Amino acid sequence: MAREDKTLERSYKKHSITYDKQRFDGKANNYLEQVRSDAFFALMPDDRNLKVLDVGCGTGRGTLLLKQRGYCVTGIDYTKEMLEIAKKKINQSEQGKVFLGQGNAKALPFKDNTFDCVISLNFVHMFGIEPQRVLIAEMSRVLKPGGTLIVEFDNYYKGLIMGGRVQKQKHRTHFNKPSDLIYLFEEKKYQIEKAYGAAIPFAWRLFQNLPNFFRYVERITWCYPFKFWAERLYVKTTKKSA
Numbered sequence: 001m002a003r004e005d006k007t008l009e010r011s012y013k014k015h016s017i018t019y020d021k022q023r024f025d026g027k028a029n030n031y032l033e034q035v036r037s038d039a040f041f042a043l044m045p046d047d048r049n050l051k052v053l054d055v056g057c058g059t060g061r062g063t064l065l066l067k068q069r070g071y072c073v074t075g076i077d078y079t080k081e082m083l084e085i086a087k088k089k090i091n092q093s094e095q096g097k098v099f100l101g102q103g104n105a106k107a108l109p110f111k112d113n114t115f116d117c118v119i120s121l122n123f124v125h126m127f128g129i130e131p132q133r134v135l136i137a138e139m140s141r142v143l144k145p146g147g148t149l150i151v152e153f154d155n156y157y158k159g160l161i162m163g164g165r166v167q168k169q170k171h172r173t174h175f176n177k178p179s180d181l182i183y184l185f186e187e188k189k190y191q192i193e194k195a196y197g198a199a200i201p202f203a204w205r206l207f208q209n210l211p212n213f214f215r216y217v218e219r220i221t222w223c224y225p226f227k228f229w230a231e232r233l234y235v236k237t238t239k240k241s242a
Contacts, residue, residue: 031208032199035218036152036232037065039198040121042222043150043236048072050116055105055139056123060086063098066119072097074115078104105135110142117148125154128174129183136184145241149190153180153233158201178228181235190237197221197230204231 040062048070054063057075059082066073067090075098077083083100090098103109105123118139124132136151143149156175176184185192200207200218207214221230 028205028208031211031215032204032231033061034211034215035204036198036234038215038219039196039222039232039234040119040150040152041065041069042196043194043234044119045117045148047116051114052117052119053108053110053115053139053142055108055118055120055135057086057100058082058122060089060100062119062121063100064090067098074099074101076101076103076105076108078102106131106138108138108142112141113144114142115147116144117150118143119150121152124151125173125175129176129180132174132176132180133184140189140239143239145239147239148193149237149239151235151237153235155197155228155230155233157228158231176233185235185237189240191240193236193238195227195233195235197227197233199231200226201229201231 044066050071052066052071052073054066054073054075057063057077058079060075063073063075063086075083075086077086080102083102087100090100101109105120120135120139124135127135136149139149139151153176154173156177158175181192181195198218198221200221204214204218207218220226227233
């Protein structure tokens with residue numbers, strides 16, 4: 001395993017117990033999750049019979065949301081401690097079907113063309129642009145031709161300038177520019193269908209107080225050019241036939 005991968009494994013093993021509390025508990029986190037889920041599910045195919053793979057599933061954020069909506073989903077992550085938490089959460093939900101497994105996202109333990117849809121949420125930002133390309137190529141390998149790939153990115157231009165500043169402070173975080181998408185999703189291999197933003201920088205701190213209203217205001221980030229100023233960017237692509 002590469003040094004970068006070992007560092008990430010140690011980090012997430014250490015923080016697995018507090019991971020959900022830090023990122024998902026509280027009014028602000030709850031609001032942000034609602035906004036992000038709105039953008040993500042607006043891109044998800046409606047067919048509940050599709051076989052879905054969640055790459056870097058962690059404690060099961062995306063996997064559980066898909067399960068609750070009736071999808072058959074497989075979640076995979078390298079950190080055993082994160083998966084144990086995911087299993088506990090997912091067992092409390094009775095809808096859908098879920099399979100969880102341990103594996104390396106750079107060498108997924110599945111045959112070519114296995115899944116109808118592959119997603120990756122809050123994961124690829126931990127890697128530089130070249131490792132990201134390797135990860136996306138591996139997701140594509142296990143995706144059927146014509147299948148859907150949805151990836152969540154941290155936006156470099158969030159609030160126009162803040163992404164670049166934050167990235168300098170967080171040496172293990174890579175925020176992506178719109179130009180990166182052309183490089184990551186080669187035209188001969190992928191068709192970029194849509195890209196939706198999620199969470200207006202700074203404004204969400206006020207919006208969280210009236211979430212049921214402002215969730216709909218936030219959908220302005222699904223439109224150009226506002227999508228490229230949002231905190232997160234969700235990109236939906238289709239794998240082209242060979």
